[in-house]
Amino acid sequence: xxxxxxxxxxxxxxxxxxxxxxxxxxxxxxxxxxxxxxxxxxxxxxxxxxxxxxxxxxxxxxxxxxxxxxxxxxxxxxxxxxxxxxxxxxxxxxxxxxxxxxxxxxxxxxxxxxxxxxxxxxxxxxxxxxxx
Numbered sequence: 001x002x003x004x005x006x007x008x009x010x011x012x013x014x015x016x017x018x019x020x021x022x023x024x025x026x027x028x029x030x031x032x033x034x035x036x037x038x039x040x041x042x043x044x045x046x047x048x049x050x051x052x053x054x055x056x057x058x059x060x061x062x063x064x065x066x067x068x069x070x071x072x073x074x075x076x077x078x079x080x081x082x083x084x085x086x087x088x089x090x091x092x093x094x095x096x097x098x099x100x101x102x103x104x105x106x107x108x109x110x111x112x113x114x115x116x117x118x119x120x121x122x123x124x125x126x127x128x129x130x131x132x
Contacts, residue, residue, distance in 0.1 A: 001052035001066065001094040002112040003031065005073075006124040008048035010082035023078055023088060024048060030072045031090075034065060051109070052094075059096045059131055066092045066127035074125065089125035091116060097132045 005011075005027055012020035024044075031042050031050060045051040054062055070090055078088040093116025095108055111130055119128040 001050075001054070001062070001092055002045065002109070002116040003050040003052065003069065003090050003092045004116055004120065005048040006089045006091055006120075007080060007083045011080050011088070014082055026076055026078060027073055027088065027090065030076055031069055034069045034072050051112075057096070059129060062094050062096055063127065063129055066094055066129070070125060070127060083124070085125060091119040091124045092127040093117065093119050094127065094129045095132060096129065 005024070008020070008023070011023060015023075028042070028044065028050065031052070035042060035052075039055050040057075041053045043051055054065065057065070069092060073090045074085070074087060076088060080086065080088045083089065093112050093114065095111040095115060097103060097108065099108075111132060115128045115130050119126050122128065
């Protein structure tokens with residue numbers, strides 16, 4: 001999964017960098033608490049993006065978890081006057097595959113980023129997934 005905090009640049013510009021850091025910490029905690037298995041991992045990928053690895057999870061499982069992550073972040077009710085919902089939300093793109101010798105991490109990240117771009121272009125605060 002690749003996750004992006006929606007409208008974060010304008011949030012940072014409006015509320016300041018300290019509030020931006022606080023926002024990212026709260027989002028990270030909400031995302032982490034959504035994970036249930038010890039092998040599931042989340043990390044900050046850059047700026048306001050996070051990457052999540054869910055080994056041995058099928059597409060339906062990833063989709064359910066992705067929706068729960070979106071809901072958990074939105075229910076933080078962190079004010080964001082720069083978006084339609086009025087609160088911080090996330091967009092999420094994911095890829096599901098059975099890796100083999102031809103699978104590369106860069107290819108998986110690229111595919112997840114494409115799905116994330118689709119979620120952002122479709123209106124944000126949602127998840128889009130691909131299977132390869």
